Amino acid sequence: MQLAAIANGASGRVCALEGLAEVCERLREMGIGEGVVVKRMSGQGTLLCLVGHTRIALSEQAAGHIVVELLPSAH
Amino acid sequence: MAPPPHLSAPARAPTYALVGNPNCGKSTLFNALTGLKQKVGNYPGVTVEKKIGTTYSQHGQPITVIDLPGAYSLAARSPDEAVTRDVLLGRRSDTPPPDRILCIVDATNLERNLYLVHQILDLGRPVILVLNMMDLAAQAGLNVRVARLEKELGLPVIPCEAVTGKGLMELRLTMSRSDLPLARHAWNVPTPIAPAVSELASSLVEHDHKLPLTARAEALLLLTDQDSVRVAGSSPLSPRTTEILQGWQQRWAAEGTDWAGTLVNSRYDAIGELAAEVVQRVGVAGPSTSDRIDAVVTHPVWGWLVLGGVMTLLFVSIFTLAQGPMDWIGDHMAMLADGVKAQMPPGDLRGLITDGAIGGVGSIVTFLPQILILFCFIGLLESTGYMARAAFIMDRLMSRVGLNGKSFIPLLSSYACAIPGIMATRTIEDHKDRLVTILVAPLMSCSARLPVYLLMIAALLPGDLMPLGAKVGLMLLMYALGTLGAFGFAWFFKRTLLKGAPPMMIMELPPYRLPGLRDVALQMLERSWIFLRRAGTVILAISIVLWFLAAYPKAPDGATPTQQLAQSFAGQAGHLIEPVIRPLGFDWQIGIGLISSFAAREVFVSTLGVVFNAETTNDNTAPLRTALLAARWPDGRRLFTPLVCVTLMIFYVFAMQCMSTIAVVKRETNGWKWPLFQTLYMTGTAWILSFIFYQAGTALGF
């Protein structure tokens, strides 16, 4: 599923990056590569995500490049 | 061929380049190392700031440090990152490649930060790794094993807290070492692209005269760069190398393999292994302070309220806090002029000193407190990390007009001055988005318009009859008008002239920090110095010339001051444009102000100072506001009616009247096309809107 489809507060593991090559490369360089856990913090449309200890803001289109699998919540 | 300088025993102290991700504390470290010994300039051809500072070794020898713009990767996406890449690769003839590199990384986020370090190690130069924010890492439950990292990478690693200055001694000691080891950089290029790398590297050595060590790094970069950002001042590749590069790129495109992605991943794999050994997680940290603040500040509802509150606070403080110092400066300027008048007999020199120099410069210097408050606020927003949150909040709104949240930062900075605003656009990746942001940035009301607004509001709402709220409200209205105009034109340009891809934002939000008060103070000091120097040089000269233009040619003896002004050079110019501005309710005296504003907007105020003080005959310097209220049309009507004051403000909101901005835009866009277009569309809009407003107001009987 797409990153935009998971709820605020949920986490997902990145399965693949799809779309424009340069956007994918930049996402990888920012630390969002395959296998990385991304936690969606807040936002509608524009998302605020936690990757490791970094907060990254992703606009709707950028987030559309990220395909994740939903991780069961810690609770 | 002579050996390159950094391989021969250096007779001089080596030059260091300071490199790191954005938000890793690079500027703080640079300020801590160099203090006031900094020179800020520009890389020729691009508006990227070039900061060079001097620090001292343990023996007191000067060491030069170049602060390079923050970058996530050497594969540059923006002009900013392109400069960093070009300096490190020795592609810029204006900046020799540094001998050694100081890599600063954020210890709380080691893995991501090491990516850039990994690319830099490819360059084969001595590197010192500075682990910044060790305190924050400890708070976050991370234990970074410095000794282990040092051993794995084979280079000096200095833990440090740039904000408090901890670790700086050790860093200076290491920087003074004459022998720095080269990193043990055990990283193999993925086998399938190795032949391409070696072929390209040897061509770079042979045809582009690169050093063998940097050639490999550059070859890797060229092969994986999707859309290489070229900036002015960067030397191009030789035809032969370009040919080889295109050959390989075509081959891979035909095979359908994404080598760029593979290469990034393989670097991350190597870094991941390293980080797993070096970083230990000690316990689980709960939500950090930043998380708790973000829960409110990036909230869909609260976030907007906070942003609105911050902006309101900004404008209210401009009015209230600055009032005292402004009155003080104004009173002293008036006292100074009266003092001169008491000491000197009437004559041209006295007129020049009091009406020209003191009148002109004084009316500008009065606004120093407000401009300082504005710059202080913007400095605080940046250094606390709130600016990025504002961009996040604004992203959705910005995407409606076709820009992304990152464009909001330049626009917000343009409230202070369009020039830093336009310079801040260098972080915007998309060329068209960047151009649109540059085109609309001067519509955000800059601090130079502040004096004009304030004077007009003072003339409009005289005395203490009007509550502060009305003044602030009117001021906010002007700012809102400019902002709306900027958004409206951005929307229009993105749909017509500069159609482009939908906006895309990938932006890191830095953790919240207590503002570095020293940094903010340093910046304010610098701004006031620039402002005062400008007032003391350019504006002084313009005021003197204007005084001459208003005082000559002399009218026959016995002429009233008004007759004198009317037949002076300035008066003639004002009369010349009066037909154009008459429909806006402006007379030739305001016309003189409008013409002089094209040098810089704030000159309007000093021009009015010169123009209207010329009419006061007594020996007391009447405050400008009173002089304006006394101004009349020849038929006795008041000149500065409320309608005219507001019309004038509207004109200033939209008109492009700043030579410096035009010069910067010209250089940014590499030609006269865009600055000319910008001047025409802005000034045209200003005239049309003022015309509509004034005529409608007149028709309604105001």
Place this chain on the structure above:
Amino acid sequence: MSPQVQTLLALALVALAATGLVWRAIVRRNHPGCGHDCSCPASALRPPVKQPRRP
């Protein structure tokens, strides 16, 4: 100070100011910087002096 002397001095100052402005414009044309205004503090950096090649 007589009015004539004042006029002379004033005109000299005006000439000085005008020369200064023109000179500034020429310098700026030859060394296009960022305008040296709002955000370009300190003196603009001249292109660095070429390092002499060591033998």
